[in-house]
Each structure stands twice: as structure tokens, then as C-alpha cells.
Amino acid sequence: MLSWLIRRLGGSDRPRIRGIPIELRNTREDIADADVIERLDEALALIAQYQPHRFWHLARDIRGIRIERFPTRGAFLPAEDTVLTELTFLARRDISAAPVASSILHEGVHARVHAFRTRVLGGRADEASMAREERLCRRAELAFGRSLPHELGAPVIERALASLTLADAEVAPVIDWREARARQDEVDQGRGG
Template identity: 80%
Template sequence: MTSWLQRWFGDPEPLRLHGIPVDLRNSRPDIADADVLARLDEALGLIAQYQPLRFRHLVRDVRGIRVERFPTRGAFLPAEEVVLTELTFLARRDISAAPVASSILHEGVHARVHAFRSHVLGGRNDAESMAREERLCRRAELTFGQSLPPALGAPVIERAAASLALADEEVAPTIDWQEARARQDDVDRGRNG
């Protein structure tokens, strides 16, 4: 809903963290915006500090980051050139900011590949190239995890290494997004019911 201030003065400047526009769409009253934004800020700070080249690519390759409820921890939305980071994933405090940063970095690699594929290859994409792309993203995660202090990087390294060991059809599975959304909605209804 547009407020009278937005109608009168126009859209406000978007929220920016580390120079990246952020669109927070919080549908969960039990999750504080400030907590989610603090975790996102921390995650972006880790990428900027430990992988500055990847961070510059992220800034250049995406129009922004959207935070909302979604059936996976992250996604790159090519039509909008936006990295989506899942709301409840950012709200978790049983993990450090490193896995969050790793997920954002991963989606940033998808953004970079999308830009290359669109401009150089004419948008060609198939199952084999998707598996190759996913492995490229996982290798970037692995490198990121290795650049972090050992205690912070360990869970990132473990997850990336496990993913890289998967077969092509497992590393880049076909996802039924309607089914995934329905399962997520069932979980949310159970939590609220």
C-alpha cells in the first residue's frame, strides 16, 4: 500500500547496504526487520572483506537484493536482475553470517553467468550447462569459505564440498516451484495455526 508521503513526495530512496539497493518484504510479524537487515549487512560485509572482487562483481551484476519468504535460501531472478535472499534464512541465529554470505555470493555468480550468457552466448541454456553453472557457484562458495577464518569458514566449506561431490542431476535438480511454495505455505500455516 502506498502511503500519502510516497504519493506526495514520490518513492523514497531505496534502502542500501554496502551500496546495494535492498527491498525487504517481511511477511512475518515474528521477525524483526532490524534483525534481518543487520544479518544482511553482516553477510555483505564478509563478502566485501574476504572476497572484494566477487563483491565488486555483485554490485555490478545485480540491480539489488530482495529479502522475502521463498522456498529456498536464495535465488537469482534473471528477469529482474535481483538476488533474492530468504527472509527466515536471514533471521536464523543458530548459524553465523558466513552461510548467508555464501548463499548471496553463490547467487551473484549466477548473475554474472546470466549476464555473460545473455550478451555473449545469446541466452543458450540446457541441463548440462545448468550443472556446470551450479558447480561454478559452489566452487566460488568453497573459495569464499577458504578465505574466511577457519571457524567461520568451516560450514561453508563443508556444504560446498558436499555439493560439488553430487552427480549433475543432484547438483542442479529440476524444481517444481509451485510444489515448493505449497510446502512452504503449509509450514507457515502450521506455525500460525
């Protein structure tokens, strides 16, 4: 199935993994498309198996998942209703698929909150509500980690618990995305691409 999916990545139809449209923007020659697609499938499978209600919400609340180089593990892009998953994070093999799944689940909660906020409340979030939203996402990660077998869930639980103790400005920092992208570009240039 993955070879068929990878062939379709260059076509006009958006390929799907577990029913979710996928867009791959691989700018790294050292990372194989098949590897990141396989890891994404593994991560989505964990969510579908251990938190099927979260998977159902994710599939319903977003238009798709984009994979590309980005200055953070993941993001929710509200203008596109898309979850972005970072290319090199997906390519890592020194971690299990559980932290990847947790990141996707986290961004899916942002998508759900965004939909509620815009459709029901009709507004944007302030800094205090962004910190509350971030903690809601971390609590979802914690619940996901606790639903996994111990060896998979332990790193997810540890990261979620640590972030839940942070102050508002630390749990939901204001990020200068231009500076973050510039730093990422410096790292990529230093490694030869």
C-alpha cells in the same frame, strides 16, 4: 545507520546496504526488519572483506537484493537481475553470517553467468550447462569459505565440498516451484503464520 535504513524501507527510495539496493518484503510478524537488515549487512561485510573482487562483481552485476519468504535459501531472478535472499534464513541466529554470505555470493555468480550468457552468447542454458554453472557457484562458495577464518569458513567449505560430489541431476535439480511454495505455505500455516 540501520534505524535510518529501516525507516526508508517503506519509502519510495530504495535503501542501500554497502551500495546495493535492498527491498524487504517481510510477511512474518515474528521476524524484526532490523534483525534481517543487520544480518544482511554482516553477510555483505564478510564478502567485501574476504573476497572484495566478488563483492565488486556482485554490486555491478545485480540491480539489488530482495528479502522475502521463499522456498529456498536464495535465488537469482534473471528477469529482474536481483538476488533473492530468504527471510527466515537471514533471521536465523543458530548460524553465523558466513553461510548467508556464501548463499548471496553463490547467487551473485549466477547473475554473472547470466549476464555473460545473454550478452555474449545470446542464449539460455540447457540441463548440462546448468549443472556446470551450479558447480561454478559451489566452487566460488568453496573459495570464499577457504578465505574466511576457520571457525567461520568450516560450514561453508563442508557444504560446498559435499555439493561438488553430486551428480548433475542432484546438483542442479529441476524444481517445481508451485509445489515448493505450497509446502512452504503448509509449514507457515502450521506455525500460525
